[in-house]
Amino acid sequence: MAATPFELAGRRVFVAGHRGMVGSALVRRLSGERCQVLVAPRAELDLLDRHAVDAWFDRARPDAVFLAAAKVGGILANSSYPYEFIHENLAIALNVIDAAHRFGVAKLLFLGSSCIYPKLAPQPITEESLLTGPLEPTNEPYAIAKIAGLKLVESLRRGHGSDFISVMPTNLYGPGDNYDPEASHVVAALIRRFHEAKLRNDPQVVVWGTGTPRREFLHVDDLADASVHLMKVYSGACALNIGTGEDVTIAEFARQVAATVGYRGRIVFDAEKPDGTPRKLLDVSKLAALGWRARIALPEGLRLAYASFRAEHPEIGRAPAVRA
Numbered sequence: 001m002a003a004t005p006f007e008l009a010g011r012r013v014f015v016a017g018h019r020g021m022v023g024s025a026l027v028r029r030l031s032g033e034r035c036q037v038l039v040a041p042r043a044e045l046d047l048l049d050r051h052a053v054d055a056w057f058d059r060a061r062p063d064a065v066f067l068a069a070a071k072v073g074g075i076l077a078n079s080s081y082p083y084e085f086i087h088e089n090l091a092i093a094l095n096v097i098d099a100a101h102r103f104g105v106a107k108l109l110f111l112g113s114s115c116i117y118p119k120l121a122p123q124p125i126t127e128e129s130l131l132t133g134p135l136e137p138t139n140e141p142y143a144i145a146k147i148a149g150l151k152l153v154e155s156l157r158r159g160h161g162s163d164f165i166s167v168m169p170t171n172l173y174g175p176g177d178n179y180d181p182e183a184s185h186v187v188a189a190l191i192r193r194f195h196e197a198k199l200r201n202d203p204q205v206v207v208w209g210t211g212t213p214r215r216e217f218l219h220v221d222d223l224a225d226a227s228v229h230l231m232k233v234y235s236g237a238c239a240l241n242i243g244t245g246e247d248v249t250i251a252e253f254a255r256q257v258a259a260t261v262g263y264r265g266r267i268v269f270d271a272e273k274p275d276g277t278p279r280k281l282l283d284v285s286k287l288a289a290l291g292w293r294a295r296i297a298l299p300e301g302l303r304l305a306y307a308s309f310r311a312e313h314p315e316i317g318r319a320p321a322v323r324a
Protein backbone atom coordinates (compact mmCIF):
# COMPACT_ATOMS: atom_id res chain seq x y z
CA MET A 1 0.00 0.00 0.00
CA ALA A 2 1.27 3.49 -0.88
CA ALA A 3 2.65 5.54 1.97
CA THR A 4 0.98 8.67 3.26
CA PRO A 5 1.30 11.56 2.89
CA PHE A 6 0.69 11.12 -0.81
CA GLU A 7 2.49 13.91 -2.68
CA LEU A 8 0.57 15.58 -5.50
CA ALA A 9 3.48 17.80 -6.59
CA GLY A 10 4.96 16.62 -9.88
CA ARG A 11 2.16 14.07 -10.46
CA ARG A 12 -0.24 13.65 -13.33
CA VAL A 13 -3.69 14.09 -11.76
CA PHE A 14 -6.85 13.22 -13.69
CA VAL A 15 -10.10 14.97 -12.71
CA ALA A 16 -12.93 12.90 -14.18
CA GLY A 17 -16.01 15.11 -14.53
CA HIS A 18 -14.16 18.45 -14.77
CA ARG A 19 -17.16 20.30 -16.24
CA GLY A 20 -19.41 19.59 -13.24
CA MET A 21 -19.77 21.64 -10.06
CA VAL A 22 -17.43 19.34 -8.09
CA GLY A 23 -14.94 18.60 -10.86
CA SER A 24 -14.49 22.26 -11.77
CA ALA A 25 -13.92 23.12 -8.09
CA LEU A 26 -11.27 20.39 -7.94
CA VAL A 27 -9.54 21.79 -11.04
CA ARG A 28 -9.53 25.27 -9.41
CA ARG A 29 -8.15 23.88 -6.16
CA LEU A 30 -5.49 21.71 -7.83
CA SER A 31 -4.08 24.69 -9.73
CA GLY A 32 -2.30 25.57 -6.48
CA GLU A 33 -0.67 22.14 -6.11
CA ARG A 34 2.21 22.09 -8.61
CA CYS A 35 0.76 18.99 -10.23
CA GLN A 36 -0.23 18.44 -13.85
CA VAL A 37 -4.03 18.42 -14.03
CA LEU A 38 -5.45 16.19 -16.75
CA VAL A 39 -9.01 16.56 -18.03
CA ALA A 40 -10.82 14.80 -20.85
CA PRO A 41 -13.48 16.71 -22.79
CA ARG A 42 -16.62 14.65 -23.30
CA ALA A 43 -16.17 14.74 -27.08
CA GLU A 44 -12.79 13.07 -26.58
CA LEU A 45 -13.71 10.58 -23.87
CA ASP A 46 -17.09 8.97 -23.16
CA LEU A 47 -16.81 7.58 -19.62
CA LEU A 48 -19.66 5.16 -20.39
CA ASP A 49 -17.47 3.46 -23.01
CA ARG A 50 -15.12 1.01 -21.35
CA HIS A 51 -12.80 0.69 -24.36
CA ALA A 52 -12.51 4.45 -24.69
CA VAL A 53 -11.71 4.79 -20.98
CA ASP A 54 -9.03 2.08 -21.23
CA ALA A 55 -7.49 3.72 -24.29
CA TRP A 56 -7.46 7.09 -22.54
CA PHE A 57 -5.77 5.72 -19.39
CA ASP A 58 -3.25 3.86 -21.53
CA ARG A 59 -2.34 7.08 -23.31
CA ALA A 60 -2.56 9.60 -20.44
CA ARG A 61 -1.12 7.41 -17.64
CA PRO A 62 -2.35 9.46 -14.68
CA ASP A 63 -0.71 8.91 -11.27
CA ALA A 64 -3.80 10.01 -9.33
CA VAL A 65 -7.52 10.25 -10.09
CA PHE A 66 -10.37 12.29 -8.58
CA LEU A 67 -13.56 10.56 -9.75
CA ALA A 68 -16.10 13.42 -9.72
CA ALA A 69 -18.00 12.40 -12.85
CA ALA A 70 -21.60 11.34 -12.24
CA LYS A 71 -25.09 11.73 -13.56
CA VAL A 72 -26.76 13.88 -10.90
CA GLY A 73 -30.15 15.49 -10.44
CA GLY A 74 -32.84 16.43 -8.00
CA ILE A 75 -35.80 14.39 -6.87
CA LEU A 76 -37.78 14.91 -10.09
CA ALA A 77 -34.96 13.86 -12.42
CA ASN A 78 -34.13 10.86 -10.22
CA SER A 79 -37.69 9.60 -10.18
CA SER A 80 -38.25 10.25 -13.91
CA TYR A 81 -35.07 8.55 -15.17
CA PRO A 82 -34.21 5.76 -12.68
CA TYR A 83 -32.56 3.55 -15.31
CA GLU A 84 -30.29 6.32 -16.59
CA PHE A 85 -29.25 7.17 -13.03
CA ILE A 86 -28.28 3.63 -12.06
CA HIS A 87 -26.86 2.62 -15.43
CA GLU A 88 -24.70 5.69 -16.07
CA ASN A 89 -23.36 5.92 -12.54
CA LEU A 90 -22.55 2.20 -12.41
CA ALA A 91 -20.79 2.38 -15.79
CA ILE A 92 -18.75 5.47 -14.87
CA ALA A 93 -17.65 3.97 -11.54
CA LEU A 94 -16.78 0.57 -13.03
CA ASN A 95 -14.97 1.89 -16.10
CA VAL A 96 -12.88 4.53 -14.32
CA ILE A 97 -12.06 2.60 -11.12
CA ASP A 98 -11.19 -0.56 -13.02
CA ALA A 99 -9.04 1.28 -15.57
CA ALA A 100 -7.28 3.13 -12.73
CA HIS A 101 -6.53 -0.25 -11.14
CA ARG A 102 -5.28 -1.90 -14.33
CA PHE A 103 -3.22 1.08 -15.53
CA GLY A 104 -1.34 1.48 -12.26
CA VAL A 105 -2.89 4.62 -10.75
CA ALA A 106 -1.22 5.15 -7.36
CA LYS A 107 -4.15 6.87 -5.66
CA LEU A 108 -7.83 7.41 -6.48
CA LEU A 109 -10.53 9.33 -4.64
CA PHE A 110 -14.14 8.40 -5.41
CA LEU A 111 -16.93 10.84 -4.57
CA GLY A 112 -20.03 9.24 -3.10
CA SER A 113 -22.92 11.23 -1.68
CA SER A 114 -24.69 11.59 1.66
CA CYS A 115 -27.95 10.40 0.04
CA ILE A 116 -26.57 6.86 0.02
CA TYR A 117 -27.14 6.60 3.77
CA PRO A 118 -30.32 4.94 5.02
CA LYS A 119 -33.35 7.20 4.98
CA LEU A 120 -33.79 6.95 8.74
CA ALA A 121 -30.14 6.95 9.80
CA PRO A 122 -29.59 8.39 13.33
CA GLN A 123 -28.37 12.02 13.29
CA PRO A 124 -25.68 13.18 12.94
CA ILE A 125 -24.97 10.41 10.44
CA THR A 126 -21.79 8.46 11.14
CA GLU A 127 -19.93 6.52 8.48
CA GLU A 128 -20.99 3.29 10.24
CA SER A 129 -24.63 3.91 9.21
CA LEU A 130 -23.95 2.81 5.65
CA LEU A 131 -26.08 -0.20 4.66
CA THR A 132 -27.88 -0.39 7.99
CA GLY A 133 -31.37 0.33 6.63
CA PRO A 134 -33.61 1.05 3.62
CA LEU A 135 -32.67 3.93 1.31
CA GLU A 136 -34.81 6.91 0.31
CA PRO A 137 -36.92 5.31 -2.47
CA THR A 138 -36.83 8.31 -4.85
CA ASN A 139 -33.08 8.14 -5.38
CA GLU A 140 -32.45 4.48 -4.64
CA PRO A 141 -31.11 3.64 -8.15
CA TYR A 142 -28.57 6.49 -7.93
CA ALA A 143 -27.64 5.50 -4.38
CA ILE A 144 -27.15 1.83 -5.29
CA ALA A 145 -24.78 2.83 -8.11
CA LYS A 146 -22.78 5.04 -5.73
CA ILE A 147 -22.67 2.28 -3.10
CA ALA A 148 -21.37 -0.07 -5.80
CA GLY A 149 -18.61 2.47 -6.51
CA LEU A 150 -17.65 2.56 -2.83
CA LYS A 151 -17.54 -1.22 -2.78
CA LEU A 152 -15.31 -1.36 -5.89
CA VAL A 153 -12.89 0.98 -4.13
CA GLU A 154 -13.07 -0.90 -0.82
CA SER A 155 -12.66 -4.30 -2.51
CA LEU A 156 -9.63 -3.19 -4.52
CA ARG A 157 -8.07 -1.92 -1.30
CA ARG A 158 -8.78 -5.22 0.49
CA GLY A 159 -8.08 -7.61 -2.35
CA HIS A 160 -5.26 -5.85 -4.21
CA GLY A 161 -3.77 -3.38 -1.73
CA SER A 162 -4.71 -0.39 -3.91
CA ASP A 163 -4.56 2.99 -2.17
CA PHE A 164 -8.03 3.98 -3.34
CA ILE A 165 -10.36 5.96 -1.04
CA SER A 166 -13.96 7.25 -1.01
CA VAL A 167 -15.66 10.28 0.47
CA MET A 168 -19.29 11.23 1.18
CA PRO A 169 -20.05 14.91 0.69
CA THR A 170 -23.09 16.53 2.27
CA ASN A 171 -25.43 18.88 0.29
CA LEU A 172 -23.21 21.04 -1.94
CA TYR A 173 -23.59 24.48 -3.47
CA GLY A 174 -21.45 27.03 -5.28
CA PRO A 175 -20.17 27.92 -8.75
CA GLY A 176 -21.44 25.65 -11.50
CA ASP A 177 -24.61 24.67 -9.61
CA ASN A 178 -27.75 23.76 -11.55
CA TYR A 179 -30.33 26.58 -11.41
CA ASP A 180 -33.03 24.83 -13.42
CA PRO A 181 -36.17 25.15 -11.21
CA GLU A 182 -37.25 21.59 -12.09
CA ALA A 183 -33.94 19.98 -11.22
CA SER A 184 -32.24 22.22 -8.67
CA HIS A 185 -31.60 21.61 -5.02
CA VAL A 186 -32.75 24.11 -2.44
CA VAL A 187 -29.72 26.45 -2.46
CA ALA A 188 -29.76 27.09 -6.21
CA ALA A 189 -33.58 27.12 -6.27
CA LEU A 190 -33.86 29.80 -3.61
CA ILE A 191 -31.00 31.97 -4.91
CA ARG A 192 -32.78 32.09 -8.26
CA ARG A 193 -36.27 32.57 -6.85
CA PHE A 194 -35.31 35.40 -4.46
CA HIS A 195 -33.26 37.07 -7.21
CA GLU A 196 -36.17 36.98 -9.67
CA ALA A 197 -38.59 38.19 -6.97
CA LYS A 198 -36.31 41.10 -6.13
CA LEU A 199 -36.07 42.17 -9.78
CA ARG A 200 -39.86 41.98 -10.15
CA ASN A 201 -40.57 43.61 -6.78
CA ASP A 202 -42.75 40.66 -5.82
CA PRO A 203 -44.40 41.12 -2.40
CA GLN A 204 -43.70 37.50 -1.40
CA VAL A 205 -41.60 34.44 -2.18
CA VAL A 206 -42.87 30.89 -1.78
CA VAL A 207 -40.54 28.32 -0.19
CA TRP A 208 -41.42 24.65 -0.44
CA GLY A 209 -42.47 22.66 2.61
CA THR A 210 -42.99 23.75 6.20
CA GLY A 211 -39.59 25.40 6.70
CA THR A 212 -38.82 23.07 9.64
CA PRO A 213 -36.52 20.48 7.97
CA ARG A 214 -32.85 20.92 8.78
CA ARG A 215 -30.06 20.69 6.20
CA GLU A 216 -26.28 20.99 6.18
CA PHE A 217 -24.73 22.95 3.29
CA LEU A 218 -21.10 22.78 2.16
CA HIS A 219 -19.55 25.18 -0.34
CA VAL A 220 -18.02 23.17 -3.20
CA ASP A 221 -14.65 24.94 -2.80
CA ASP A 222 -14.53 23.55 0.75
CA LEU A 223 -15.33 20.09 -0.64
CA ALA A 224 -12.48 20.41 -3.15
CA ASP A 225 -10.11 21.49 -0.38
CA ALA A 226 -11.16 18.58 1.85
CA SER A 227 -10.77 16.12 -1.05
CA VAL A 228 -7.26 17.30 -1.85
CA HIS A 229 -6.38 17.12 1.86
CA LEU A 230 -7.70 13.55 2.14
CA MET A 231 -5.95 12.53 -1.07
CA LYS A 232 -2.72 13.48 0.67
CA VAL A 233 -3.26 12.23 4.22
CA TYR A 234 -5.91 9.50 4.22
CA SER A 235 -5.48 5.85 3.36
CA GLY A 236 -8.34 3.86 4.83
CA ALA A 237 -11.22 1.60 3.89
CA CYS A 238 -13.92 3.77 5.49
CA ALA A 239 -15.65 6.23 3.14
CA LEU A 240 -15.28 9.52 5.02
CA ASN A 241 -18.02 12.10 5.54
CA ILE A 242 -17.28 15.63 4.33
CA GLY A 243 -19.48 18.38 5.74
CA THR A 244 -19.51 21.40 8.01
CA GLY A 245 -20.98 19.57 11.00
CA GLU A 246 -23.66 22.28 11.29
CA ASP A 247 -27.20 22.48 9.94
CA VAL A 248 -29.94 25.12 9.67
CA THR A 249 -33.70 24.99 9.26
CA ILE A 250 -35.01 25.69 5.77
CA ALA A 251 -36.86 28.72 7.22
CA GLU A 252 -33.64 30.21 8.61
CA PHE A 253 -31.84 29.32 5.41
CA ALA A 254 -34.49 31.11 3.32
CA ARG A 255 -34.04 34.25 5.47
CA GLN A 256 -30.28 34.08 4.85
CA VAL A 257 -30.79 33.78 1.08
CA ALA A 258 -33.22 36.74 1.13
CA ALA A 259 -30.65 38.82 3.05
CA THR A 260 -27.86 37.83 0.64
CA VAL A 261 -29.90 38.69 -2.43
CA GLY A 262 -31.30 41.87 -0.86
CA TYR A 263 -34.94 40.80 -1.09
CA ARG A 264 -37.18 42.58 1.43
CA GLY A 265 -40.59 41.04 0.82
CA ARG A 266 -42.35 38.30 2.78
CA ILE A 267 -41.34 34.64 2.86
CA VAL A 268 -44.23 32.16 2.84
CA PHE A 269 -44.14 28.37 3.11
CA ASP A 270 -46.09 25.99 0.88
CA ALA A 271 -46.76 23.01 3.14
CA GLU A 272 -48.35 21.16 0.21
CA LYS A 273 -44.84 20.67 -1.18
CA PRO A 274 -42.76 17.83 0.31
CA ASP A 275 -40.40 18.46 3.22
CA GLY A 276 -38.32 15.38 2.49
CA THR A 277 -36.34 13.92 5.33
CA PRO A 278 -36.61 15.99 8.57
CA ARG A 279 -32.86 16.22 9.11
CA LYS A 280 -29.69 15.35 7.22
CA LEU A 281 -26.50 16.18 9.09
CA LEU A 282 -23.19 14.35 8.74
CA ASP A 283 -20.97 13.44 11.67
CA VAL A 284 -17.61 14.89 10.65
CA SER A 285 -15.52 13.81 13.63
CA LYS A 286 -13.33 11.45 11.58
CA LEU A 287 -12.58 14.26 9.12
CA ALA A 288 -11.82 16.66 11.98
CA ALA A 289 -9.42 14.11 13.50
CA LEU A 290 -7.56 14.11 10.17
CA GLY A 291 -7.02 17.85 10.50
CA TRP A 292 -9.67 19.38 8.23
CA ARG A 293 -12.65 21.59 8.88
CA ALA A 294 -14.84 23.74 6.65
CA ARG A 295 -13.72 27.35 6.27
CA ILE A 296 -16.50 28.95 4.24
CA ALA A 297 -19.31 29.84 6.65
CA LEU A 298 -22.82 29.87 5.19
CA PRO A 299 -23.30 33.69 4.95
CA GLU A 300 -19.98 34.05 3.12
CA GLY A 301 -20.66 30.97 0.97
CA LEU A 302 -24.06 32.36 -0.03
CA ARG A 303 -22.49 35.68 -0.97
CA LEU A 304 -19.99 33.86 -3.20
CA ALA A 305 -22.70 31.61 -4.66
CA TYR A 306 -24.95 34.58 -5.47
CA ALA A 307 -22.03 36.33 -7.22
CA SER A 308 -21.25 33.25 -9.32
CA PHE A 309 -24.96 32.75 -10.13
CA ARG A 310 -25.14 36.30 -11.53
CA ALA A 311 -21.89 35.86 -13.47
CA GLU A 312 -22.92 32.48 -14.91
CA HIS A 313 -26.56 33.38 -15.64
CA PRO A 314 -26.84 37.05 -16.55
CA GLU A 315 -29.98 36.16 -18.55
CA ILE A 316 -31.98 34.96 -15.53
CA GLY A 317 -34.36 37.61 -14.28
CA ARG A 318 -33.99 39.80 -17.36
CA ALA A 319 -36.70 38.19 -19.46
CA PRO A 320 -40.17 37.74 -17.92
CA ALA A 321 -39.67 34.69 -15.72
CA VAL A 322 -42.08 31.96 -14.72
CA ARG A 323 -43.52 32.55 -11.26
CA ALA A 324 -42.62 29.97 -8.62
Ligand code: GDP
Pocket residue numbers: 074075171184185186187189190207208209213215250273274275276277280
Ligand atom coordinates in the same frame (compact mmCIF):
# COMPACT_ATOMS: atom_id res chain seq x y z
P1 GDP B 1 -32.95 17.05 -0.09
O1 GDP B 1 -31.91 17.52 0.89
O2 GDP B 1 -32.60 15.75 -0.74
O3 GDP B 1 -34.33 17.04 0.53
O4 GDP B 1 -32.92 18.06 -1.30
P2 GDP B 1 -33.43 19.53 -1.64
O5 GDP B 1 -32.24 20.43 -1.64
O6 GDP B 1 -34.17 19.42 -2.94
O7 GDP B 1 -34.47 20.00 -0.52
C1 GDP B 1 -34.06 20.38 0.78
C2 GDP B 1 -35.22 21.01 1.55
O8 GDP B 1 -35.48 22.30 1.00
C3 GDP B 1 -36.55 20.24 1.47
O9 GDP B 1 -37.16 20.31 2.74
C4 GDP B 1 -37.34 21.06 0.46
O10 GDP B 1 -38.74 20.95 0.66
C5 GDP B 1 -36.88 22.46 0.81
N1 GDP B 1 -37.13 23.44 -0.27
C6 GDP B 1 -37.73 24.64 -0.09
N2 GDP B 1 -37.87 25.28 -1.26
C7 GDP B 1 -37.31 24.49 -2.21
C8 GDP B 1 -37.14 24.62 -3.61
O11 GDP B 1 -37.55 25.60 -4.23
N3 GDP B 1 -36.50 23.62 -4.27
C9 GDP B 1 -36.02 22.53 -3.59
N4 GDP B 1 -35.38 21.56 -4.30
N5 GDP B 1 -36.20 22.35 -2.27
C10 GDP B 1 -36.82 23.33 -1.58
